[in-house]
Amino acid sequence: MADLRGPQKTSFAGQVRKALQRIGMDYREISAAELAHELDMIADKEKQRLYNTMRDFIKRGEVTRPRDGVYVYKGQAAPANGNGRDRMWAVVRARRQVTVEDLQQLAGVGAEYAKEFMRLLVRNGAARRIDRTGQATVYRLTTDSVDIPAAAAEANAAKLRNIRAQKKDEALAALTAAEVSVKMARRALEELGT
Amino acid sequence: MAKLKPVFVKNSNTRAFDDLMDGLDLAAGEGCLGLVHGRAGRGKTRTTQRWHAHHPSSIYLRALTVWHSSELEFLKALCRELRIDPAPGRKGPAFMACVNALIEDPVPVFIDEIEKLSRRFLDVIRDLTDLTAAPFILIGEDELVPHMKRNRRVWSRTFQHLEFKPVGAADVASYAHESADLTLSKEVVYILHGAADGDFRLVRRNLLNLIHQMERSGQDRPTEEMARIAVRAGLTGR
Numbered sequence: 001m002a003d004l005r006g007p008q009k010t011s012f013a014g015q016v017r018k019a020l021q022r023i024g025m026d027y028r029e030i031s032a033a034e035l036a037h038e039l040d041m042i043a044d045k046e047k048q049r050l051y052n053t054m055r056d057f058i059k060r061g062e063v064t065r066p067r068d069g070v071y072v073y074k075g076q077a078a079p080a081n082g083n084g085r086d087r088m089w090a091v092v093r094a095r096r097q098v099t100v101e102d103l104q105q106l107a108g109v110g111a112e113y114a115k116e117f118m119r120l121l122v123r124n125g126a127a128r129r130i131d132r133t134g135q136a137t138v139y140r141l142t143t144d145s146v147d148i149p150a151a152a153a154e155a156n157a158a159k160l161r162n163i164r165a166q167k168k169d170e171a172l173a174a175l176t177a178a179e180v181s182v183k184m185a186r187r188a189l190e191e192l193g194t
Numbered sequence: 195m196a197k198l199k200p201v202f203v204k205n206s207n208t209r210a211f212d213d214l215m216d217g218l219d220l221a222a223g224e225g226c227l228g229l230v231h232g233r234a235g236r237g238k239t240r241t242t243q244r245w246h247a248h249h250p251s252s253i254y255l256r257a258l259t260v261w262h263s264s265e266l267e268f269l270k271a272l273c274r275e276l277r278i279d280p281a282p283g284r285k286g287p288a289f290m291a292c293v294n295a296l297i298e299d300p301v302p303v304f305i306d307e308i309e310k311l312s313r314r315f316l317d318v319i320r321d322l323t324d325l326t327a328a329p330f331i332l333i334g335e336d337e338l339v340p341h342m343k344r345n346r347r348v349w350s351r352t353f354q355h356l357e358f359k360p361v362g363a364a365d366v367a368s369y370a371h372e373s374a375d376l377t378l379s380k381e382v383v384y385i386l387h388g389a390a391d392g393d394f395r396l397v398r399r400n401l402l403n404l405i406h407q408m409e410r411s412g413q414d415r416p417t418e419e420m421a422r423i424a425v426r427a428g429l430t431g432r
Contacts, residue, residue, distance in 0.1 A: 027206050027364050066367035067377055074204050074368075087247040094243045094254040104200035106244045111200075146277055 015039065016053050020063070024073030032069045084109040088117050089148045092127070092141055099136040124149045198373040198402065202244055205365040207232075207358045211241045214354045218302065218329040227323055227351050228331035231338045232358030235393035238333050241358075242304050253303045257310045265318050268311070272303070289318070296326035309334040309341055316341075316348045323351070360392020370401055378416060385421040403427045 019038045024030045032054075036047050054071060057063035064072045087107035092098050103114035118139045121127035126143040143149065202208075211230065218228050230238055246254040253275045261267040269288035273281035276295040282288040296303075305319070323330045331354075332338065343349050366387045370376040378386070386404070390396035403424035404416050411420070 027204075027209075027362070027368070029364055029367075064368050064371055066364070066371050072364060072368055075209060086250040090247040090250045090254070091243060094246055094256070101200040105202045106240065107247045108202075144274070146274060 012049065013053050013056065016050065016057070017062075020057075020071075020073040024071070027072050027074070029066065030071050030073065032071070035071065084113055085117060085148065088114060092118075092121070092139070093146075097138055097140045099138055101136060121149070198398065198405075201372045202240075203365065203369045203372055205237075205361065205368070207237060208241050208244075210356050211245065214331075214356045215245060215302070217354045218331070226329050226353035227320070227348065228329060228354040228356070229338065229342060229352050230331060230333045230356050230358065231336055233360075233392070234335060235395045236358040236360065237394050238358050239306055242306060242331075242333055246304060249302070251299075251301050253301060254306070255304065256306045257308050259310055261315075262311060265315060268315060268318070289322075292322060293325050296322065296328040300326055300328035302329045302331060304331045304333060306333045308332040309338045313341065313345055316345050320345075320348050320351060329353075361387070361390060361394045361397055363387040365394075366390070366397050366401075369397060374401065374405060376401075376405075376416065379418075381418045382416050382421045385418060385425060389425040400424050 016035075016039065019035060020030070023034065023038050032047075032051070035054075036042075036050060039050065041047055041050060054063060054065075058065055062074055064074060066072060084107060088103050088109060091103055091106045095102060098118075100111055100114045100118065103109055103117070104111055107114070109117075118127060118129070121141075122129050122139065126141065126145070126149045127139045128142050130138045130140060132138065214228055214230070218226055230242065232238055243254065246252050253272070255268075255271055255275065258267070258271075261271075264285075266283075266285045266288060269285065269292060270281045272292050273279075273288055273295075276292060278291045278295055282291055303322075308315070319330050319332070322328070332342070334341075342352065363383050367378055367383045370378050370383075370386075382404075386397060386400050389400055400421075401424075404421055406427075407420040407424050408414065408416055413420075
């Protein structure tokens, strides 16, 4: 049984993770009761803390819950290497023929980013778009280049800069509107006070 | 139309693959071969391509049948990936150009569908990994193992050896949950799992059929009957 009162300071989440690693190897299903037992937890109050931690793990993708009260430990996600564009380019070159879903799954990018990247490759003549009725659109690589076509890389970077600038403007506009609202509310309160 | 979320579901095979790559990393500088094999449909290629995408400096090559007649075509393809331009037009200089580039930067090299190539290629790859200390990871179907075992010098240098196992019942439940927010009963999981014979592509196809069944019947919980129909539809293609 796990000793949670050892001399080393380990966070509660760290202790839960170690317990999961001990009993949940090879994606074995673990019941909540089994996990609580491994952590030597009996009182409901203690268990509540465990459930909260498990919720955090599920949100992070470290744990899945196939059914109520049953968990599967997936391991800590490795930090993504390279930027999204490099990862997508690696997938496109390896597969030669991809869908947006392939890029989402294998390069770990969002659908919009993947579509935009493929649109740029098509526009720069590095890929061809093949529409199929009732099925996902396929993009076929038409270049043998090892590096991302420069025009696509630059255009992509410019596009992303524009998206970021647009988002920043939107955030600033929202902030200004909020400030104005707060000022107006304060003024109204002052008027009520006098 | 039924759709699954584009998630990459981790399972014991993908974790073992990460361990294999970590093992090769620990052995960096010693020169080593890795071997990944298993039946089609178990996720070898997608797992490799995902790792390659997240480590873009690595090299991924898919063996082509046209290379079979000469190692030069393979060496030229490797030269291109190593940014050796122009690639030498003769075998010896092309080999040495690859060696020099890999000594400079010993990145992992994946060669998928290696069983398409003749045994002579294994000797070339063995020489490359011996001279450069760059890890070469060979990916193929089950016939790859006897193919490599026949060449003792290659087999003895195979530092990491991983077999992709059939998809398990827990993987089916996880995939349904992560890709479709579906919580399947044990019985439904067993039906889908039993029909797939360890092949992930069949799990995916049958899961999509199951979602179609649910949409048609307007129910939000899959029943065993629906699972059976979904599997039958997969077999008959209707």
